[in-house]
Amino acid sequence: MKTPRIAAVVALSLAPLAAAALPAHAASDATVSILHAVPGATVDVYANGKALLTNFKPGTLTDPLMLPAGTYDLKVTAAGAGASGKAIIQANGVQVPGGANVTVVAHLDASGKPELTPYVNDTSMVPAGKARLTVRHDAAAPAVDVRAGGTPVFKNLTNPNQAMGLVGAGTVKADVVLAGTSKVAIGPADLTLKEGTNTIVYAWGSAKDNNLKLAVQTIGGMHSAPGGIPAGGGQAQGSSDLGRYAAVGGAGALAAAAVLVTRRRAVPTR
CATH class of the missing domain: 2.60.40 (Immunoglobulin-like)
Incomplete structure (x- = not known):
């Protein structure tokens, strides 16, 4: 043990x-x-x-x-x-x-x-209608891609780094695959991303021991005053929105x- x-x-x-x-x-x-x-x-x-x-x-x-x-x-x-x-x-x-x-x-x-x-934990303000999604790789596993709706949005994430992005408030169907492949390691799981929150997803466990799991933490209180940004009817935005922010995490945050x-x-x- x-x-x-x-x-x-x-x-x-x-x-x-x-x-x-x-x-x-x-x-x-x-x-x-x-x-x-x-x-x-x-x-x-x-x-x-x-x-x-x-x-x-x-x-x-x-x-x-x-x-x-x-x-x-x-x-x-x-x-x-x-x-x-x-x-x-x-x-x-x-x-x-x-x-x-x-x-x-x-x-x-x-x-x-x-x-x-x-x-x-990033507690800075989130634009109206948006939520922050953070993914942290804390598993004994190789590099992974994180997908939303089957599309990779955080690529080549390695232990113990993180990536984050802004998405429309709503529900995202997420899974974790081995980097560059479609082989699912964890998930899929539906994540409810509330407006003005930071939802943090942790991949943990061991790929070798076949016990990989997800843990989820939600931090609230990051609402911004409405500024003309539509909420999008509660639907999560696509990979282009996430991709623009994917480089925010990683080694800089750990430092x-x-x-x-x-x-x-x-x-x-x-």
Whole structure:
């Protein structure tokens, strides 16, 4: 069974429940969500010696929580081992700055090794009648194309990169295929894209183990005042609209995430 080397960061999700574990001088809050996307690893998590999360199971996406900025000493043990149990991993001095909206994903890299990727969630305003669609490749799988209605709109997406675009609010039938082919790896699935939201789709799991899955996160509150842009009767726009924005994601967003979520490399306890 594989266990995330840096899954300790999932402790951030419930930090407000353990006041004694929090820094005394938190200046501002960060909005943090955690996705557990490593198959087969159920863990307990501690922050500054306090239990924050127990029996955290694969496929779980936490609700967004306001986390006070500060520094955390984190420890992960096997589920049920207790605070004094042998650490699977420890990470001391994990710094969380305020003001960020971030989703932290514990997942497999392309070769199947566990890793952690923090993503900055785009919460900028969306034009009237539009929705933002973000796709993140967090699976142990080769490069993929993401299709809408059978047409590739995000091409050659590799782990752990992302792509995003603006679409008309409505429903999109999406699937994931191996890059340059029509071989379906995940889906199809109907995605309801509401006006003024960012719908984030995560591909996770392992192609080798035949357990690829999708997880979906929706962030709201990005409505713009009507500006003469028709809603299109609730129908999703075609690939041309998505294609103009597909290059927005990728390595640039991950670099920004590294600035917003500063962390130290965790060293396994043996």
